Amino acid sequence: MNKFFIMMGHAYKNRVKSKSFVITTVVMVALIFLVSNLQSIIETFSGEEDSREVAVLSENPEWYAALEQTLSTNEEMELTNYKGNLDEAKEEVESGNYDSIIEIEADESGLPVATYYADQIANTGESEPVRQALEQMKVLQVTQDANVAPEVLQQINQPVVFELVALEESAKTAEELEQTRGIVYIMLFFMYFSVIMYGNMIATEVATEKSSRVMEILISSVSPVSQMFAKIIGIALLGLTQFAVFILAGYIGLKQSADGGEDTFLSFIGLTNIEPMTIIYAVIFFLLGYLLYATLAAMLGSLVSRLEDAQQIVAPMIMMIVIAFFLAIVGLSMPDATFITAASYFPFFTPLLMFLRVGMLDVPGWEVALSLGVLIGSIVLLAVIGARIYRGGVLMYGKSTSLKDVKTALQLSKKEK
Numbered sequence: 001m002n003k004f005f006i007m008m009g010h011a012y013k014n015r016v017k018s019k020s021f022v023i024t025t026v027v028m029v030a031l032i033f034l035v036s037n038l039q040s041i042i043e044t045f046s047g048e049e050d051s052r053e054v055a056v057l058s059e060n061p062e063w064y065a066a067l068e069q070t071l072s073t074n075e076e077m078e079l080t081n082y083k084g085n086l087d088e089a090k091e092e093v094e095s096g097n098y099d100s101i102i103e104i105e106a107d108e109s110g111l112p113v114a115t116y117y118a119d120q121i122a123n124t125g126e127s128e129p130v131r132q133a134l135e136q137m138k139v140l141q142v143t144q145d146a147n148v149a150p151e152v153l154q155q156i157n158q159p160v161v162f163e164l165v166a167l168e169e170s171a172k173t174a175e176e177l178e179q180t181r182g183i184v185y186i187m188l189f190f191m192y193f194s195v196i197m198y199g200n201m202i203a204t205e206v207a208t209e210k211s212s213r214v215m216e217i218l219i220s221s222v223s224p225v226s227q228m229f230a231k232i233i234g235i236a237l238l239g240l241t242q243f244a245v246f247i248l249a250g251y252i253g254l255k256q257s258a259d260g261g262e263d264t265f266l267s268f269i270g271l272t273n274i275e276p277m278t279i280i281y282a283v284i285f286f287l288l289g290y291l292l293y294a295t296l297a298a299m300l301g302s303l304v305s306r307l308e309d310a311q312q313i314v315a316p317m318i319m320m321i322v323i324a325f326f327l328a329i330v331g332l333s334m335p336d337a338t339f340i341t342a343a344s345y346f347p348f349f350t351p352l353l354m355f356l357r358v359g360m361l362d363v364p365g366w367e368v369a370l371s372l373g374v375l376i377g378s379i380v381l382l383a384v385i386g387a388r389i390y391r392g393g394v395l396m397y398g399k400s401t402s403l404k405d406v407k408t409a410l411q412l413s414k415k416e417k
Helices: 002-016 019-036 038-046 061-073 086-094 123-147 150-157 176-212 214-221 224-257 276-301 307-313 315-331 338-343 351-360 365-393 405-416
Strands: 054-057 078-083 100-106 110-119
Touching: 002 176, 002 224, 019 086, 019 224, 054 061, 054 086, 061 078, 061 100, 061 123, 078 123, 086 100, 086 110, 100 123, 110 123, 110 307, 123 150, 176 224, 176 276, 176 307, 176 315, 176 351, 176 365, 224 276, 224 365, 276 315, 276 351, 315 338, 315 351, 338 351, 351 365
Parallel strands: 054 078, 054 100
Antiparallel strands: 100 110
């Protein structure tokens, strides 16, 4: 057991002191602070900008008055009833006297048709308020021509009241589902990036030791199962360290952006009143999912002896988590779909899809227990098979990027016995 902890600590210390870990952590912390304070940063650098001067060309004075009244609350735009022609207005824009031009004409039905002129039209935020105001003008004119009472028009524009009510007593309410979606999103991304980042790390850790021939010494003094799980747990502690730094940075950043408010961290990201069981399930499925993929990564890493081959050998594992991730994204809008239910029992999809179902639906306890049993059984089975492959794989050298080398590794494992 002492050797196990020594190897685990070695795997952790080597990675936590590496330049790649430090640089990645620093860059991510900086990015978290940037995103959480993005609004403040934009306001700091943008300063107080003058309102945009807009020239309006219209033969109908009522249209200009209606447009001016509609946009009166927009402090970023100042309208001017331009008396010249379009060519003169364009020259005014080129000389910098105006920022843009709005030409309003009447179509065959007498309704307003507008053209927006500006040096650059890439920023739709400048023209969109004008378009919306003109749409309101058009609707108002059509209803007036049809002698529609203003009260009727108000009723037409009023949004319909539409409520979602679940008949099952145990079903989640619409508010609870919105809350759950937040933590499901977080779980999906954490699981996805953990497998890609730390799975690759485990595989390269094994390949690095093989390339230095240290493995030949270790294999004679420490059992392959101890070696494999020492690396898995060591990298897991590394991941927990990095995630703790990220969460702390996010908490501090969001606190700063709150400008002294009393809102909690969870309320900042839209996660309040989360059921405790949902959080417990998130932790359970995350840890079991990590163990499953980490065990597979260690087994695959033992088949190669070069770092460049490690990236290629773990490609099937990466593909599985990518498929699981996209299935989960689809399942967020249809968690009760048959294919989501069936896929949630496939061990490599279970951590994401079963947690999705548990969070979004009222899943019977026996289904959760069955999925956990399948997941734990798969981890044990993969650990047993992986240990045998690991024992033989760590003694394989040379170019090896094919899964057919599993047979060779098993044969070497039998010889070691």
